[in-house]
Amino acid sequence: MKKKTLAAVCALLFCMAAVPAFAVDYMLGAKAGYYVWEPFYKDRGGLGSGMGDIDYGTGMLAGPIFSMIFTQDLSLSLAGMAGRQSTHWLSVYSDFDAANEVSGCYYFDALRVDVDAALSYRVSESFKLFLGYKYLYLSVDYKNSEQRSPVGGGAPTYSTLNEMKVLTPFHGPAAGIGYSLLLSDRVFFAANVSAMYMIGRFKIEKSVTYDQLAPDVERRKSPSTGMDQLGFNVEPSIGFNPGNGLPIITLGLRYQMLRIRFTENSDYAEKDKWLNDSLYGVFVSAVYTF
Numbered sequence: 001m002k003k004k005t006l007a008a009v010c011a012l013l014f015c016m017a018a019v020p021a022f023a024v025d026y027m028l029g030a031k032a033g034y035y036v037w038e039p040f041y042k043d044r045g046g047l048g049s050g051m052g053d054i055d056y057g058t059g060m061l062a063g064p065i066f067s068m069i070f071t072q073d074l075s076l077s078l079a080g081m082a083g084r085q086s087t088h089w090l091s092v093y094s095d096f097d098a099a100n101e102v103s104g105c106y107y108f109d110a111l112r113v114d115v116d117a118a119l120s121y122r123v124s125e126s127f128k129l130f131l132g133y134k135y136l137y138l139s140v141d142y143k144n145s146e147q148r149s150p151v152g153g154g155a156p157t158y159s160t161l162n163e164m165k166v167l168t169p170f171h172g173p174a175a176g177i178g179y180s181l182l183l184s185d186r187v188f189f190a191a192n193v194s195a196m197y198m199i200g201r202f203k204i205e206k207s208v209t210y211d212q213l214a215p216d217v218e219r220r221k222s223p224s225t226g227m228d229q230l231g232f233n234v235e236p237s238i239g240f241n242p243g244n245g246l247p248i249i250t251l252g253l254r255y256q257m258l259r260i261r262f263t264e265n266s267d268y269a270e271k272d273k274w275l276n277d278s279l280y281g282v283f284v285s286a287v288y289t290f
Contacts, residue, residue, distance in 0.1 A: 027287050028288055031079065034282060035281030037058070038276070057086050072122070082111070084112070085109075086109040089105075090103075090105055102149075104144050112136075115134070133172070142162075162208065164207045175194060188239050192233070202226075202266065207222070231257055252282070257276070258277040258278065260275045
């Protein structure tokens with residue numbers, strides 16, 4: 001899988017290096033936003049007994065934007081975002097098994113890297129079609145302290161501290177449609193809607209349990225498990241082009257919904273059960289044309 005990803009990236013870089021003689025314009029800028037992530041772990045809860053009580057994680061994501069405009073109708077773009085999203089929560093007496101209930105404090109901090117490449121073709125004055133490729137990488141640090149008590153009450157019988165690092169890289173094709181409309185000489189509206197399919201892996205990079213009644217247990221680099229996901233992305237925005245060599249400023253919204261499943265047997269989730277994962281937020285971008 002790593003070889004295939006490397007080959008795709010090399011092919012993209014080769015294309016970008018080979019066609020600049022035909023490009024009539026370049027666009028270079030940056031994009032930053034504040035996003036809310038509702039992870040698929042909430043549907044499963046398999047990483048820990050309190051995972052089902054997650055609400056969401058929040059944080060800033062930012063990255064570069066680059067476009068090459070070959071003709072009036074054809075362009076190639078590359079955009080990336082990276083940042084951390086985190087949350088903490090309290091789970092009180094959630095079900096663990098028929099005999100025990102669990103309460104505890106939980107925390108996760110996720111590094112998110114999101115890269116999109118797209119080749120766009122304008123089919124009319126307002127509409128364009130695009131084909132792309134997406135890479136999504138998530139590294140989640142999950143920590144908790146919890147205790148188990150008998151169902152119906154009683155003194156705690158088990159108390160632990162846990163640390164875990166989970167890696168989930170994904171990549172795959174995407175396709176969509178874009179719409180743009182001039183509201184005035186300087187102001188415009190734009191919206192993109194896309195669908196994607198990605199394959200990936202779920203891997204426990206590190207897991208440590210500190211138990212007051214037993215020796216500490218540390219596990220590293222468990223066998224990875226196959227996953228795939230289907231989803232769509234909606235991104236409406238409004239922009240302002242001041243001209244005179246100044247950057248084009250855009251303010252927009254982004255909503256991404258993914259349906260994720262494990263494609264192999266795993267201790268952490270039921271095979272072929274679909275889980276929900278969503279990301280939404282507001283962003284601003286500034287792009288120079290030269």
